[in-house]
Structure formats: structure tokens, C-alpha cells
Amino acid sequence: MQDFSMLINGVLALFDQPMSLLFAVLGVTLGVLLGILPGLTATMGVAILLPFTFGMDPVPALLMISGVYFGGIYGGSITAILLNIPGTPAAAATALDGYQLTRQGKAGITLGTATLSSFIGGTISILILIFMAPLLADFALKFSAAENFALAVFGLSIIVSISSHSMLKGLIAGGIGLLIATVGLDPMSGYPRFTGGFNELMSVPFIPIMIGLFAASEAFKSLSETQAARSSASAIGRIIPSWSTFKGLIPTILRSAGLGSFIGSIPGAGADIASFVAYNEAKRFSKNKENFGKGELQGVAAAESASNGCTGGALLPMLTLGIPGDAVTAVMLGALVLQGLQPGPMLFAEHGELVFTVFAGMLFCYLILLAIGLASLRMVVKIIRIPKAILTPTILSLCVVGTYAINNSVFDIAIMLAAGIAGYIMQKRDFPPSPIVLALIMGPMAESNFRRALSLQGGSYDFLYTRPITVVLLSIALLTLSYPIYRKLRSKPKAQAAADAASGQ
Amino acid sequence: MSAQQEKSCPGFQIHSRWLELSIPLITIALASFALFTASFFPASLLKTDVGPSRFPIVYAILLIALCLGLIVLILRTKNAASTAKISLRDFRTEIKSVVGIVASVANFVLIPLVGFLVANTLYMTCLIWLLGYRHRLMTPLVAVAITSLIYVVFYFGLNVPLPEGELLD
Amino acid sequence: MKSRKLVSTLAKAIITSTFILGSIASAASYPSKQxxxxxxxxxxxGTDLVTRAFADAAKQYLPEAMGVVNKTGGGGAVGLSEIVRARADxxxxxxxxxxxxxLPHLGMVTFQAEDFVPIARLNAEPSAISxxxxSPWQTYDEFIAHAKANPGAIRIGNxxxxxxxxxxxxxxxxxxxTQFSHIPYDGANPAVTALLGxxxxxxxxxPAEVANHVKNGKVRILTIMSxxxxxxxxxxxxxxxSGVDLSIMTWRGIVVPKKTPEDIQMVLRDAVKQTANDDGFKSALAKMNLTHAYLDAPEFQKTISRDDVFFKDLMKKLGLGS
Structure with a gap:
């Protein structure tokens, strides 16, 4: 209850500072714009803004950075839904069903659902941060290499659930992704693997590959499509879902918000993992599993709620322990220290008033996100009405520029194009691109943590079954992996021909 | 375009099974190459580490096994679609995609030489033309307008200077 | 054959003269653009933050604000190669x-430390054992005694x-x-997190990277390698x-490609010196827990040369190089 009254005080203090509110609005707007552009991430926005915050008061500075962070994660979903171009890795999970819904002429309601889910997921995670921070703080420290490895294996097992169309082809795509993920400096020995002597390949060029696989290959495909084939996609429909539709989504949104906050609080795991895990769980709990991947609103709601749910989660260990979980929170930690605030167990006690003002401001940021989202959707959604002759070339140019902007590297453009061409050919033969992206996210995490755990245990494999969190996560992974196979095997005698066609075609 | 192709290879046909097999076969080739390369990776300095080659080798073997599985499935399927012969003519619907890909590669080669502004204007003009908006004046103008807009957003808005081109300096 | 040689000599002459002319022209009015x-x-x-704080402070001493360009990849290899290759103007x-x-001693890059000309060091951070x-160890001596008694039992995160x-x-x-188990992490922050856990x-x-946790009473620094x-x-x-002659630090400073004309270097040295001693820059560094450690070009060059030799020997001993 004391926390609650502190929050009320925070809200009151916040509304005494119109400048803080203004900077929050500015931050969210900028973040959404950055998220929409492929290749540009919230991290980049935060880094660019940081020098401007040097001379600012703590509250507006932190709120502007938070705004960019929240907006950036949300913005990635807009192009994922409308054009199958995930602006951020987390939005790759949103694109799975979001783009299918757009093709069915339901772009409006999908974007509306995504906006509402982002808002609710984000708000819940901030509330969890405010009221449960001390309880959850130490949990982040329990995650050592063994637990992170198990989490990555769980993430990888989701490949099975997102390749419902053809399991074998999905697994092959995942295997290709895993192999690509080993390109670059070996995480333990520092040996350059498969780099062919290119310095640029010393780390996996993850974002260029993602932009190529999704955006460029989609654009290449659409060059040959006739306008008529896309006409159904230009329907917009209503934006805010009806109550009866939305009611069915609430359990998914709440569950995903919780999952997102939880995963976000683990250092080293972020919105990308959270959105895929939430998608997987939404499918697990759903009655019509078959519809996932073909245009299921639940999938979009889960991915969006979880990725924004991550924001509060990631802030939690940063504020309570001084541990930044990702690049954005690392910069925010810097910003806090810059303002003379010492993140850690004493932060809440020593600077309670200021901290709760910032919390109130973060809730305000999400309100702004909701307002900006809903107000602009009518306009944004018209992107799909732009004539294809203009839209597709613009997308391809943005792919090139966005890829270049990540590292200011022309080399990355070559990677993006290669991935685009490979993605185009694979999609023509029904190989899904999302398992590759998932494997690229999880593969390096699985390998480095497995080997790190091995070194931490002096070479013993005990960590696989002696640590409770590891055992639980690995069991869930096994379940996720085996259930669809079990189902397929059981249904096989009934529809031998159909199953064969599905897996072979 | 398509008429020309029709003449140049009138009776050429491809078995659709080969199309199906192409990706698993290419993947097996790549995975084998990875397997071969990885076997030369040095051992790790850390005594308790499995070394840099372990994971790529496991992944490559897994991938080869999965691809072999898919090949067996494809060869066992005996429905009409899988044994049909596809005439090369049927690929003419994809010709625009292929031209677009070629244009993209050309754009990539040109960017470091003539800079983003020139290369991308040419690229967009070509793509817009390809997509059927063909006007001697308006097509390049639209390309210039969008390219400049992107340039302004990135250069001034995001502080990302785009390549300027070595030849024009 | 002969004509080809002639052409190449001619081309070289033209290029060289353009460079000389170019440098004369630019030195007079340098800096005239961004x-x-x-x-x-x-x-x-960390390196990005230092640069951005520096660029922010340098605004007052230059006609136009500096542009910061991140060229990432390969643990710095891509960006450093880019600096070596950049136009020396x-x-x-x-x-x-x-x-x-x-990096040159790891055999992964084509440049050498001599390919850079130092302008000024801005920041330096020593290594510390935390x-x-x-944990039971209150001093470095207790720590190292335990490590010697139990070879390989101490796991050090890097x-x-x-x-x-x-x-x-x-x-x-x-x-x-002594014998330690070295555990690599993906950056300093994850290593510190593992220590906390x-x-x-x-x-x-x-020390800067654990300073927050030291203030919170969660981490203890035993000794600093400075x-x-x-x-x-x-x-x-x-x-x-404690009687161990070892000092290892990381540092960050402004460098230019080798062929940059000397008069331009002098102009840059002046501007960088003014910026480095600017109160705004100093306080920005202090706020980020980074140590201000200005060194002018000659002393900076000595640091670089010393480290170059040191790391060459060390990596050879460890078998890290190739």
C-alpha cells in the first residue's frame, strides 16, 4: 500500500513537470519511427539521444529514453503486420500471423490488436516492476550459464511449433539457421569460424539476414505478383477489435505479459525470445492450434504483449541490482549514473520520490504509445494502399539503407541481398524463413552457454540434470518438441496420403 | 521477354521432382563443406571446453540427416504433381523477380562507386518501370523524390551519412 | 611491359602530387568541414559513450560538430581496419x-600498431581483481594463496x-x-552479473565496471593493476x-591514419587537447564512471609501443597468436 501512495505522489509530481511529459511524448514518437524503419533499433535511438540528456534533469532524460525504448519495440510490429517486414527481431514473431491477417484484409483490426496488446503488456510489466521488484530481483542472479542454455534450447524447440506447414522443412530451415549462427568468432576460444578471412563476418550479421529473409525476399516475390493478387490485402476494416473478439484475447495477453516480464528480467534474454515463447504458449493453450501461422489474432496479441512486457522486466534487474540485461538498459544505467543516481538495492529507499515519478512517467509513456498508435493507425494502414509500383521499390531501397545504417557497412548489404535471394528461392519451395531467424537468435545463446556451463563445472555434464530451473526448462523443451511429432504419428494411419503430401510438398 | 525464351528453348522441360530435390541437395553440399572445414578447427585453449568445432559438426550432421529424410520422402511420394514435367515457359511469371534481383545486385555494386543518391535513383527508376509505371518523365522523378527523402531522413534525422561514391570525389 | 611501367609511374606521380596539393590546400584552412x-x-x-561525450564537448572548439560513425564487428577489427584505410586528410x-x-598479434587483421598515428589519449581503465x-578473501594475498593451493579452482570471468x-x-x-579457470563472457557486464550471482x-x-556494485556493498575490489x-x-x-610487477590497462584515444599530414595533426592535437581539458567533457566522463586520462601524442605513442611489445610477448607465450 505504501508503494501505491508513492505512485500517486509520483503521478502528481509528474504532472507538475510539463517538460517531462513533453520529452516522454517526443521519445515515444521517435521510438515508433525508428522501430518502423528496418534495421534501426531502439538501442541506436537511445545511443544517439544520450548526449542530449547530459544537460537535462533526470526525470525528462529518463522518460525520453524510456519512450524511445518502448516505442521502438512497438514500432517494429507495424511493418511486420502490414508488409511482413519485422522492424526488430521481436516483431518476427508478430509477422508470423500478422501478415497473414493483412493478406486476408484484416490489417486494421490486427494493428489495433497489436497496439492494445503492446499497451497492456507494457503497462502490466511496469506495474510488476513497481510493486514486485524486490521479490523478483534476486531471480535474475539465479540464471547462470546452465539455465541460459536450457532457455535457449526451449527457444529452439519452438521451431517445431512455428513450422506447422511442413515440419521437416521447418526443421531443415532451423538447422540452416543454427549452422549460420556458428559463423564468426567462437564464443569460447575466439577462433574465427567460417569467416573466409572477412573481418565483417566475425560476428553473425543477424539483422541483415533477417531483413533479407523477410523484407527483401517478400519484395522480390511481389515484383512478379499481379496487382489483383494483392487487392484483398488492401482492405483495412475496423481498427479497434470488437469486445467479443477482444474478450477472447485477454487471457493470452495477460499470460504473455507475465511471460514477457519474466523473460525480460533474465539478463541476456530479451524481447525477441519473449515474443516467440509467448507465441508458442498461446498456441499450446489455444483450442484451434491449426489456425496458428495462417492468420490467428491470438498469435499477434501474444507476441506483442510479450515483447513490450519485456520492457518492465528488463528494467527490473537494472534498477534493483544495477545489472543491465541488454544494450538499451545498459545505456539507461549509464543515464541513471550520469544523473547521480546509484542503481541498486538502495535506489528505491534513497531516491524513492524520483524513482516513483519516473515509474509514473513510464506508465504515461505507454498511454502516449496507445494514443499515438490508435490515432495514427488509420493513416499508417494506408501504406498498403500505395500502388505496388511505388511501394515495392521503396521497400527494397529501405532494406538497403536500413542494412547499411546498422554498421555503416556496404558488406552487410551483400549479406542482406544474399539472404534475400536465398529466402526467395526457399519460399518458392515452401521453406519457412522464421525458423532461421529463431535459430539465429537462440543458436549462439545455446552454444556459448552450454560450453560456458561446461567450463564452470570443470568439464562435468552434471548441470544438465542437477539444477532445478535447467531441468524444468529442458523438460518443457522436450514436451514442445515431441508433442507435435506425437500428434502427427497418431494421425498418420488415418490420413497417410494427406500427411505425406503435407510433409513432402 | 517470354516470347524470346519460348523460342530459344522450345521443348525444354524440367522434372518437378528435381525442383523439390534442389534445396535439400544444396543444403547437404553446404553442410558437408561446413563439416569438412570445421574438422580443421584448432582445439580450445580451455581444457574443459569441447572446442570450436563441436557445435558446427553436430549441426551439420543433423542437417544432413534431416535433408536425407526429406529426399526419401520426396522420392517416395507418387502423386501426379510430383512427377509432372514443368516446361521452362512456366517460369516466365517469375521473370520480373529475377530482373529485380539482378537490379538489386547492380545497385549494390554501384553504391560504393557512384554513391547512394545516384545508384538508388537508377535502381528505383528501373524497379518502378519494371512494375508497370512507365512514364518518360514521371518515373525518374518519383525515383529521385523518394531517394532524396530517404537520404534526408537518414542523413539529417538519424545522423547516418550514406555512401558518397569514390568515382565522384 | 615498358609502357605499362610508364603508365603506373605516371599514375603514381599524379596521385602523389594530388595528395600533396590536397594536403597543402586543406592544411591552411583545416578544419573547414565536418x-x-x-x-x-x-x-x-563504453567506447561509443566516450566518443559521443568527446564530440559533444568538441563543438566549442571546432567550426562544425563532429560526426560519430560506428563501424562494428570482429571485436573492433572492422572499425580499426577502417581507420587505417580512411583517407588521411x-x-x-x-x-x-x-x-x-x-589484434595484430592474434593474426586476425592486416594492420599493425604502427599504422596509427596517435593524437591524444582521453581515457584509461586499469584491470582490477574483484x-x-x-567471499572469504579480504586481500589479494589471501586470494592468491588460495589460488595457488587449489590450482584451477578459481574461476575468473572475463x-x-x-x-x-x-x-x-x-x-x-x-x-x-598460478592456474585459473578462465571463463569468457559476452562482455564485461555479463561477467559481473555472474560474479554477483x-x-x-x-x-x-x-574498477569502473564494478563501481556501482562496490558502492552497493556487493562486490569487493582486492587489487588494481595500475x-x-x-x-x-x-x-x-x-x-x-603486493610485489607483482604487472600493470594492464585498456585505453581510448584519438588516432589518425599514418599518412595524415603533420600540420593537420598539430591542429588536431590542439583541438583535442582543449576538448579533453574541457570541464564538460571531464564531468561527463566522471558521471559515467570513466577515468579521465589525457596524454599528449608523444606519451600516448609510448604507451602504444609498450603495449604492442607486451601483448606480442604475452600472446606468443599463451599460444593465442598465429
Whole structure:
């Protein structure tokens, strides 16, 4: 209850500072714009803004950075839904069903659902941060290499659930992704693997590959499509879902918000993992599993709620322990220290008033996100009405520029194009691109943590079954992996021909 | 375009099974190459580490096994679609995609030489033309307008200077 | 054959003369346009933050604000190679880091430390041995005695194999004849997190990188690998005081490609000196827990040369190079 009254005080203090509110609005707007552009991430926005915050008061500075962070994660979903171009890795999970819904002429309601889910997921995670921070703080420290490895294996097992169309082809795509993920400096020995002597390949060029696989290959495909084939996609429909539709989504949104906050609080795991895990769980709990991947609103709601749910989660260990979980929170930690605030167990006690003002401001940021989202959707959604002759070339140019902007590297453009061409050919033969992206996210995490755990245990494999969190996560992974196979095997005698066609075609 | 192709290879046909097999076969080739390369990776300095080659080798073997599985499935399927012969003519619907890909590669080669502004204007003009908006004046103008807009957003808005081109300096 | 030689000689002559003419023309009015600083690490990291704070402060001393360009990849290899290759006209400068003296010996890059001309060092951070506050070791001597008694039992987290903090731990093991288990993490922050969680016994990252946790009473710094005690941590003894002659630091400073004309270097040195001693820059560094460590070009060059030799020997000994 004391926390609650502190929050009320925070809200009151916040509304005494119109400048803080203004900077929050500015931050969210900028973040959404950055998220929409492929290749540009919230991290980049935060880094660019940081020098401007040097001379600012703590509250507006932190709120502007938070705004960019929240907006950036949300913005990635807009192009994922409308054009199958995930602006951020987390939005790759949103694109799975979001783009299918757009093709069915339901772009409006999908974007509306995504906006509402982002808002609710984000708000819940901030509330969890405010009221449960001390309880959850130490949990982040329990995650050592063994637990992170198990989490990555769980993430990888989701490949099975997102390749419902053809399991074998999905697994092959995942295997290709895993192999690509080993390109670059070996995480333990520092040996350059498969780099062919290119310095640029010393780390996996993850974002260029993602932009190529999704955006460029989609654009290449659409060059040959006739306008008529896309006409159904230009329907917009209503934006805010009806109550009866939305009611069915609430359990998914709440569950995903919780999952997102939880995963976000683990250092080293972020919105990308959270959105895929939430998608997987939404499918697990759903009655019509078959519809996932073909245009299921639940999938979009889960991915969006979880990725924004991550924001509060990631802030939690940063504020309570001084541990930044990702690049954005690392910069925010810097910003806090810059303002003379010492993140850690004493932060809440020593600077309670200021901290709760910032919390109130973060809730305000999400309100702004909701307002900006809903107000602009009518306009944004018209992107799909732009004539294809203009839209597709613009997308391809943005792919090139966005890829270049990540590292200011022309080399990355070559990677993006290669991935685009490979993605185009694979999609023509029904190989899904999302398992590759998932494997690229999880593969390096699985390998480095497995080997790190091995070194931490002096070479013993005990960590696989002696640590409770590891055992639980690995069991869930096994379940996720085996259930669809079990189902397929059981249904096989009934529809031998159909199953064969599905897996072979 | 398509008429020309029709003449140049009138009776050429491809078995659709080969199309199906192409990706698993290419993947097996790549995975084998990875397997071969990885076997030369040095051992790790850390005594308790499995070394840099372990994971790529496991992944490559897994991938080869999965691809072999898919090949067996494809060869066992005996429905009409899988044994049909596809005439090369049927690929003419994809010709625009292929031209677009070629244009993209050309754009990539040109960017470091003539800079983003020139290369991308040419690229967009070509793509817009390809997509059927063909006007001697308006097509390049639209390309210039969008390219400049992107340039302004990135250069001034995001502080990302785009390549300027070595030849024009 | 002959004509080809003639053409190439002619071409060389033209290029050289253009360069000379160009440098004369630009030196008189330098700097007349935006200077671009290449940062070999990603936006938001320590090196990036130093550069951005520097560029922010440099506004007052230059006619036009500097542009910061991140060229990331390969643990700094991509960006540092880019600096070496950049046009030597004074408009392309770089934020050099200790890796420019390390990477050449790992055999992964084509440049040498001599390919850079130093302008000024801005910041330096020594390595420190830090342990969890709950651990039994109160001093460095207790720590190293335990390590010697139990070879391989002490797990030291670092920021990546071949990175500066890994070499610091290896150098310590080498100097003292101890055996540690080196655990590489993906950067200093994850290593510190593992230390807080009790998954490892020690880290060798800089004092600044654990300063927050020291203030929160969660981490204890046992010793710092610097020549003298450093500001902000005056009560912590140096490794030299314990009789181990080892000082390892990472540093960041402005460097330019080798062929940059000398008069331009002089102009840059002046501007960088003014900026480095600017109160705004100093306080920005202090706020980010980074140590201000200005060194003018000649002393900076000495640091680079010394580290170049040191890392060459160390890596050969460890078998890290190729």
C-alpha cells in the first residue's frame, strides 16, 4: 500500500513537470519511427539521444529514453503486420500471423490488436516492476550459464511449433539457421569460424539476414505478383477489435505479459525470445492450434504483449541490482549514473520520490504509445494502399539503407541481398524463413552457454540434470518438441496420403 | 521477354521432382563443406571446453540427416504433381523477380562507386518501370523524390551519412 | 611491359602530387568541414559513450560538430581496419582502443600498431581483481594463496577470449605461476552479473565496471593493476604494492591514419587537447564512471609501443597468436 501512495505522489509530481511529459511524448514518437524503419533499433535511438540528456534533469532524460525504448519495440510490429517486414527481431514473431491477417484484409483490426496488446503488456510489466521488484530481483542472479542454455534450447524447440506447414522443412530451415549462427568468432576460444578471412563476418550479421529473409525476399516475390493478387490485402476494416473478439484475447495477453516480464528480467534474454515463447504458449493453450501461422489474432496479441512486457522486466534487474540485461538498459544505467543516481538495492529507499515519478512517467509513456498508435493507425494502414509500383521499390531501397545504417557497412548489404535471394528461392519451395531467424537468435545463446556451463563445472555434464530451473526448462523443451511429432504419428494411419503430401510438398 | 525464351528453348522441360530435390541437395553440399572445414578447427585453449568445432559438426550432421529424410520422402511420394514435367515457359511469371534481383545486385555494386543518391535513383527508376509505371518523365522523378527523402531522413534525422561514391570525389 | 611501367609511374606521380596539393590546400584552412570520428564498437558501449561525450564537448572548439560513425564487428577489427584505410586528410579520424595493439598479434587483421598515428589519449581503465563481497578473501594475498593451493579452482570471468581482461588474468597467472579457470563472457557486464550471482569467484574487469556494485556493498575490489593508486579508489592497493610487477590497462584515444599530414595533426592535437581539458567533457566522463586520462601524442605513442611489445610477448607465450 505504501508503494501505491508513492505512485500517486509520483503521478502528481509528474504532472507538475510539463517538460517531462513533453520529452516522454517526443521519445515515444521517435521510438515508433525508428522501430518502423528496418534495421534501426531502439538501442541506436537511445545511443544517439544520450548526449542530449547530459544537460537535462533526470526525470525528462529518463522518460525520453524510456519512450524511445518502448516505442521502438512497438514500432517494429507495424511493418511486420502490414508488409511482413519485422522492424526488430521481436516483431518476427508478430509477422508470423500478422501478415497473414493483412493478406486476408484484416490489417486494421490486427494493428489495433497489436497496439492494445503492446499497451497492456507494457503497462502490466511496469506495474510488476513497481510493486514486485524486490521479490523478483534476486531471480535474475539465479540464471547462470546452465539455465541460459536450457532457455535457449526451449527457444529452439519452438521451431517445431512455428513450422506447422511442413515440419521437416521447418526443421531443415532451423538447422540452416543454427549452422549460420556458428559463423564468426567462437564464443569460447575466439577462433574465427567460417569467416573466409572477412573481418565483417566475425560476428553473425543477424539483422541483415533477417531483413533479407523477410523484407527483401517478400519484395522480390511481389515484383512478379499481379496487382489483383494483392487487392484483398488492401482492405483495412475496423481498427479497434470488437469486445467479443477482444474478450477472447485477454487471457493470452495477460499470460504473455507475465511471460514477457519474466523473460525480460533474465539478463541476456530479451524481447525477441519473449515474443516467440509467448507465441508458442498461446498456441499450446489455444483450442484451434491449426489456425496458428495462417492468420490467428491470438498469435499477434501474444507476441506483442510479450515483447513490450519485456520492457518492465528488463528494467527490473537494472534498477534493483544495477545489472543491465541488454544494450538499451545498459545505456539507461549509464543515464541513471550520469544523473547521480546509484542503481541498486538502495535506489528505491534513497531516491524513492524520483524513482516513483519516473515509474509514473513510464506508465504515461505507454498511454502516449496507445494514443499515438490508435490515432495514427488509420493513416499508417494506408501504406498498403500505395500502388505496388511505388511501394515495392521503396521497400527494397529501405532494406538497403536500413542494412547499411546498422554498421555503416556496404558488406552487410551483400549479406542482406544474399539472404534475400536465398529466402526467395526457399519460399518458392515452401521453406519457412522464421525458423532461421529463431535459430539465429537462440543458436549462439545455446552454444556459448552450454560450453560456458561446461567450463564452470570443470568439464562435468552434471548441470544438465542437477539444477532445478535447467531441468524444468529442458523438460518443457522436450514436451514442445515431441508433442507435435506425437500428434502427427497418431494421425498418420488415418490420413497417410494427406500427411505425406503435407510433409513432402 | 517470354516470347524470346519460348523460342530459344522450345521443348525444354524440367522434372518437378528435381525442383523439390534442389534445396535439400544444396543444403547437404553446404553442410558437408561446413563439416569438412570445421574438422580443421584448432582445439580450445580451455581444457574443459569441447572446442570450436563441436557445435558446427553436430549441426551439420543433423542437417544432413534431416535433408536425407526429406529426399526419401520426396522420392517416395507418387502423386501426379510430383512427377509432372514443368516446361521452362512456366517460369516466365517469375521473370520480373529475377530482373529485380539482378537490379538489386547492380545497385549494390554501384553504391560504393557512384554513391547512394545516384545508384538508388537508377535502381528505383528501373524497379518502378519494371512494375508497370512507365512514364518518360514521371518515373525518374518519383525515383529521385523518394531517394532524396530517404537520404534526408537518414542523413539529417538519424545522423547516418550514406555512401558518397569514390568515382565522384 | 615498358609502357605499362610508364603508365603506373605516371599514375603514381599524379596521385602523389594530388595528395600533396590536397594536403597543402586543406592544411591552411583545416578544419573547414565536418570531421568524422570512426568508433570501432557499437552505439551505447563504453567506447561509443566516450566518443559521443568527446564530440559533444568538441563543438566549442571546432567550426562544425563532429560526426560519430560506428563501424562494428570482429571485436573492433572492422572499425580499426577502417581507420587505417580512411583517407588521411584529417577529416577521417578514429577512436583508437588498446585492441589496436592486441589484434595484430592474434593474426586476425592486416594492420599493425604502427599504422596509427596517435593524437591524444582521453581515457584509461586499469584491470582490477574483484570478488563477491560474500567471499572469504579480504586481500589479494589471501586470494592468491588460495589460488595457488587449489590450482584451477578459481574461476575468473572475463569479457571474451583474447580480449583485454582475459589477457590481464592470463598475465597474472603467468607472473605468479598460478592456474585459473578462465571463463569468457559476452562482455564485461555479463561477467559481473555472474560474479554477483556467485557463479564465478572473480572478475578482472576495470574498477569502473564494478563501481556501482562496490558502492552497493556487493562486490569487493582486492587489487588494481595500475602503476599508482587511482582516483576514486585510493584505499585499494595496487598489484605492484603486493610485489607483482604487472600493470594492464585498456585505453581510448584519438588516432589518425599514418599518412595524415603533420600540420593537420598539430591542429588536431590542439583541438583535442582543449576538448579533453574541457570541464564538460571531464564531468561527463566522471558521471559515467570513466577515468579521465589525457596524454599528449608523444606519451600516448609510448604507451602504444609498450603495449604492442607486451601483448606480442604475452600472446606468443599463451599460444593465442598465429
Amino acid at each position: 570531421i568524422e570520428v570512426i568508433v570501432p564498437y557499437s552505439a551505447g558501449g 584529417g577529416y577521417h579520424i578514429g577512436m583508437g582502443t588498446v585492441e589496436l595493439a592486441m 570478488v563477491n563481497a560474500d 569479457s571474451g577470449t583474447g580480449a583485454i581482461w582475459h589477457l590481464a588474468a592470463e598475465a597474472l597467472a603467468d607472473k605468479t605461476g 556467485g557463479h564465478i569467484e572473480a572478475v578482472t574487469v576495470s 602503476d599508482e593508486r587511482i582516483a576514486g579508489f585510493e584505499d585499494i592497493p595496487t598489484l605492484k604494492e
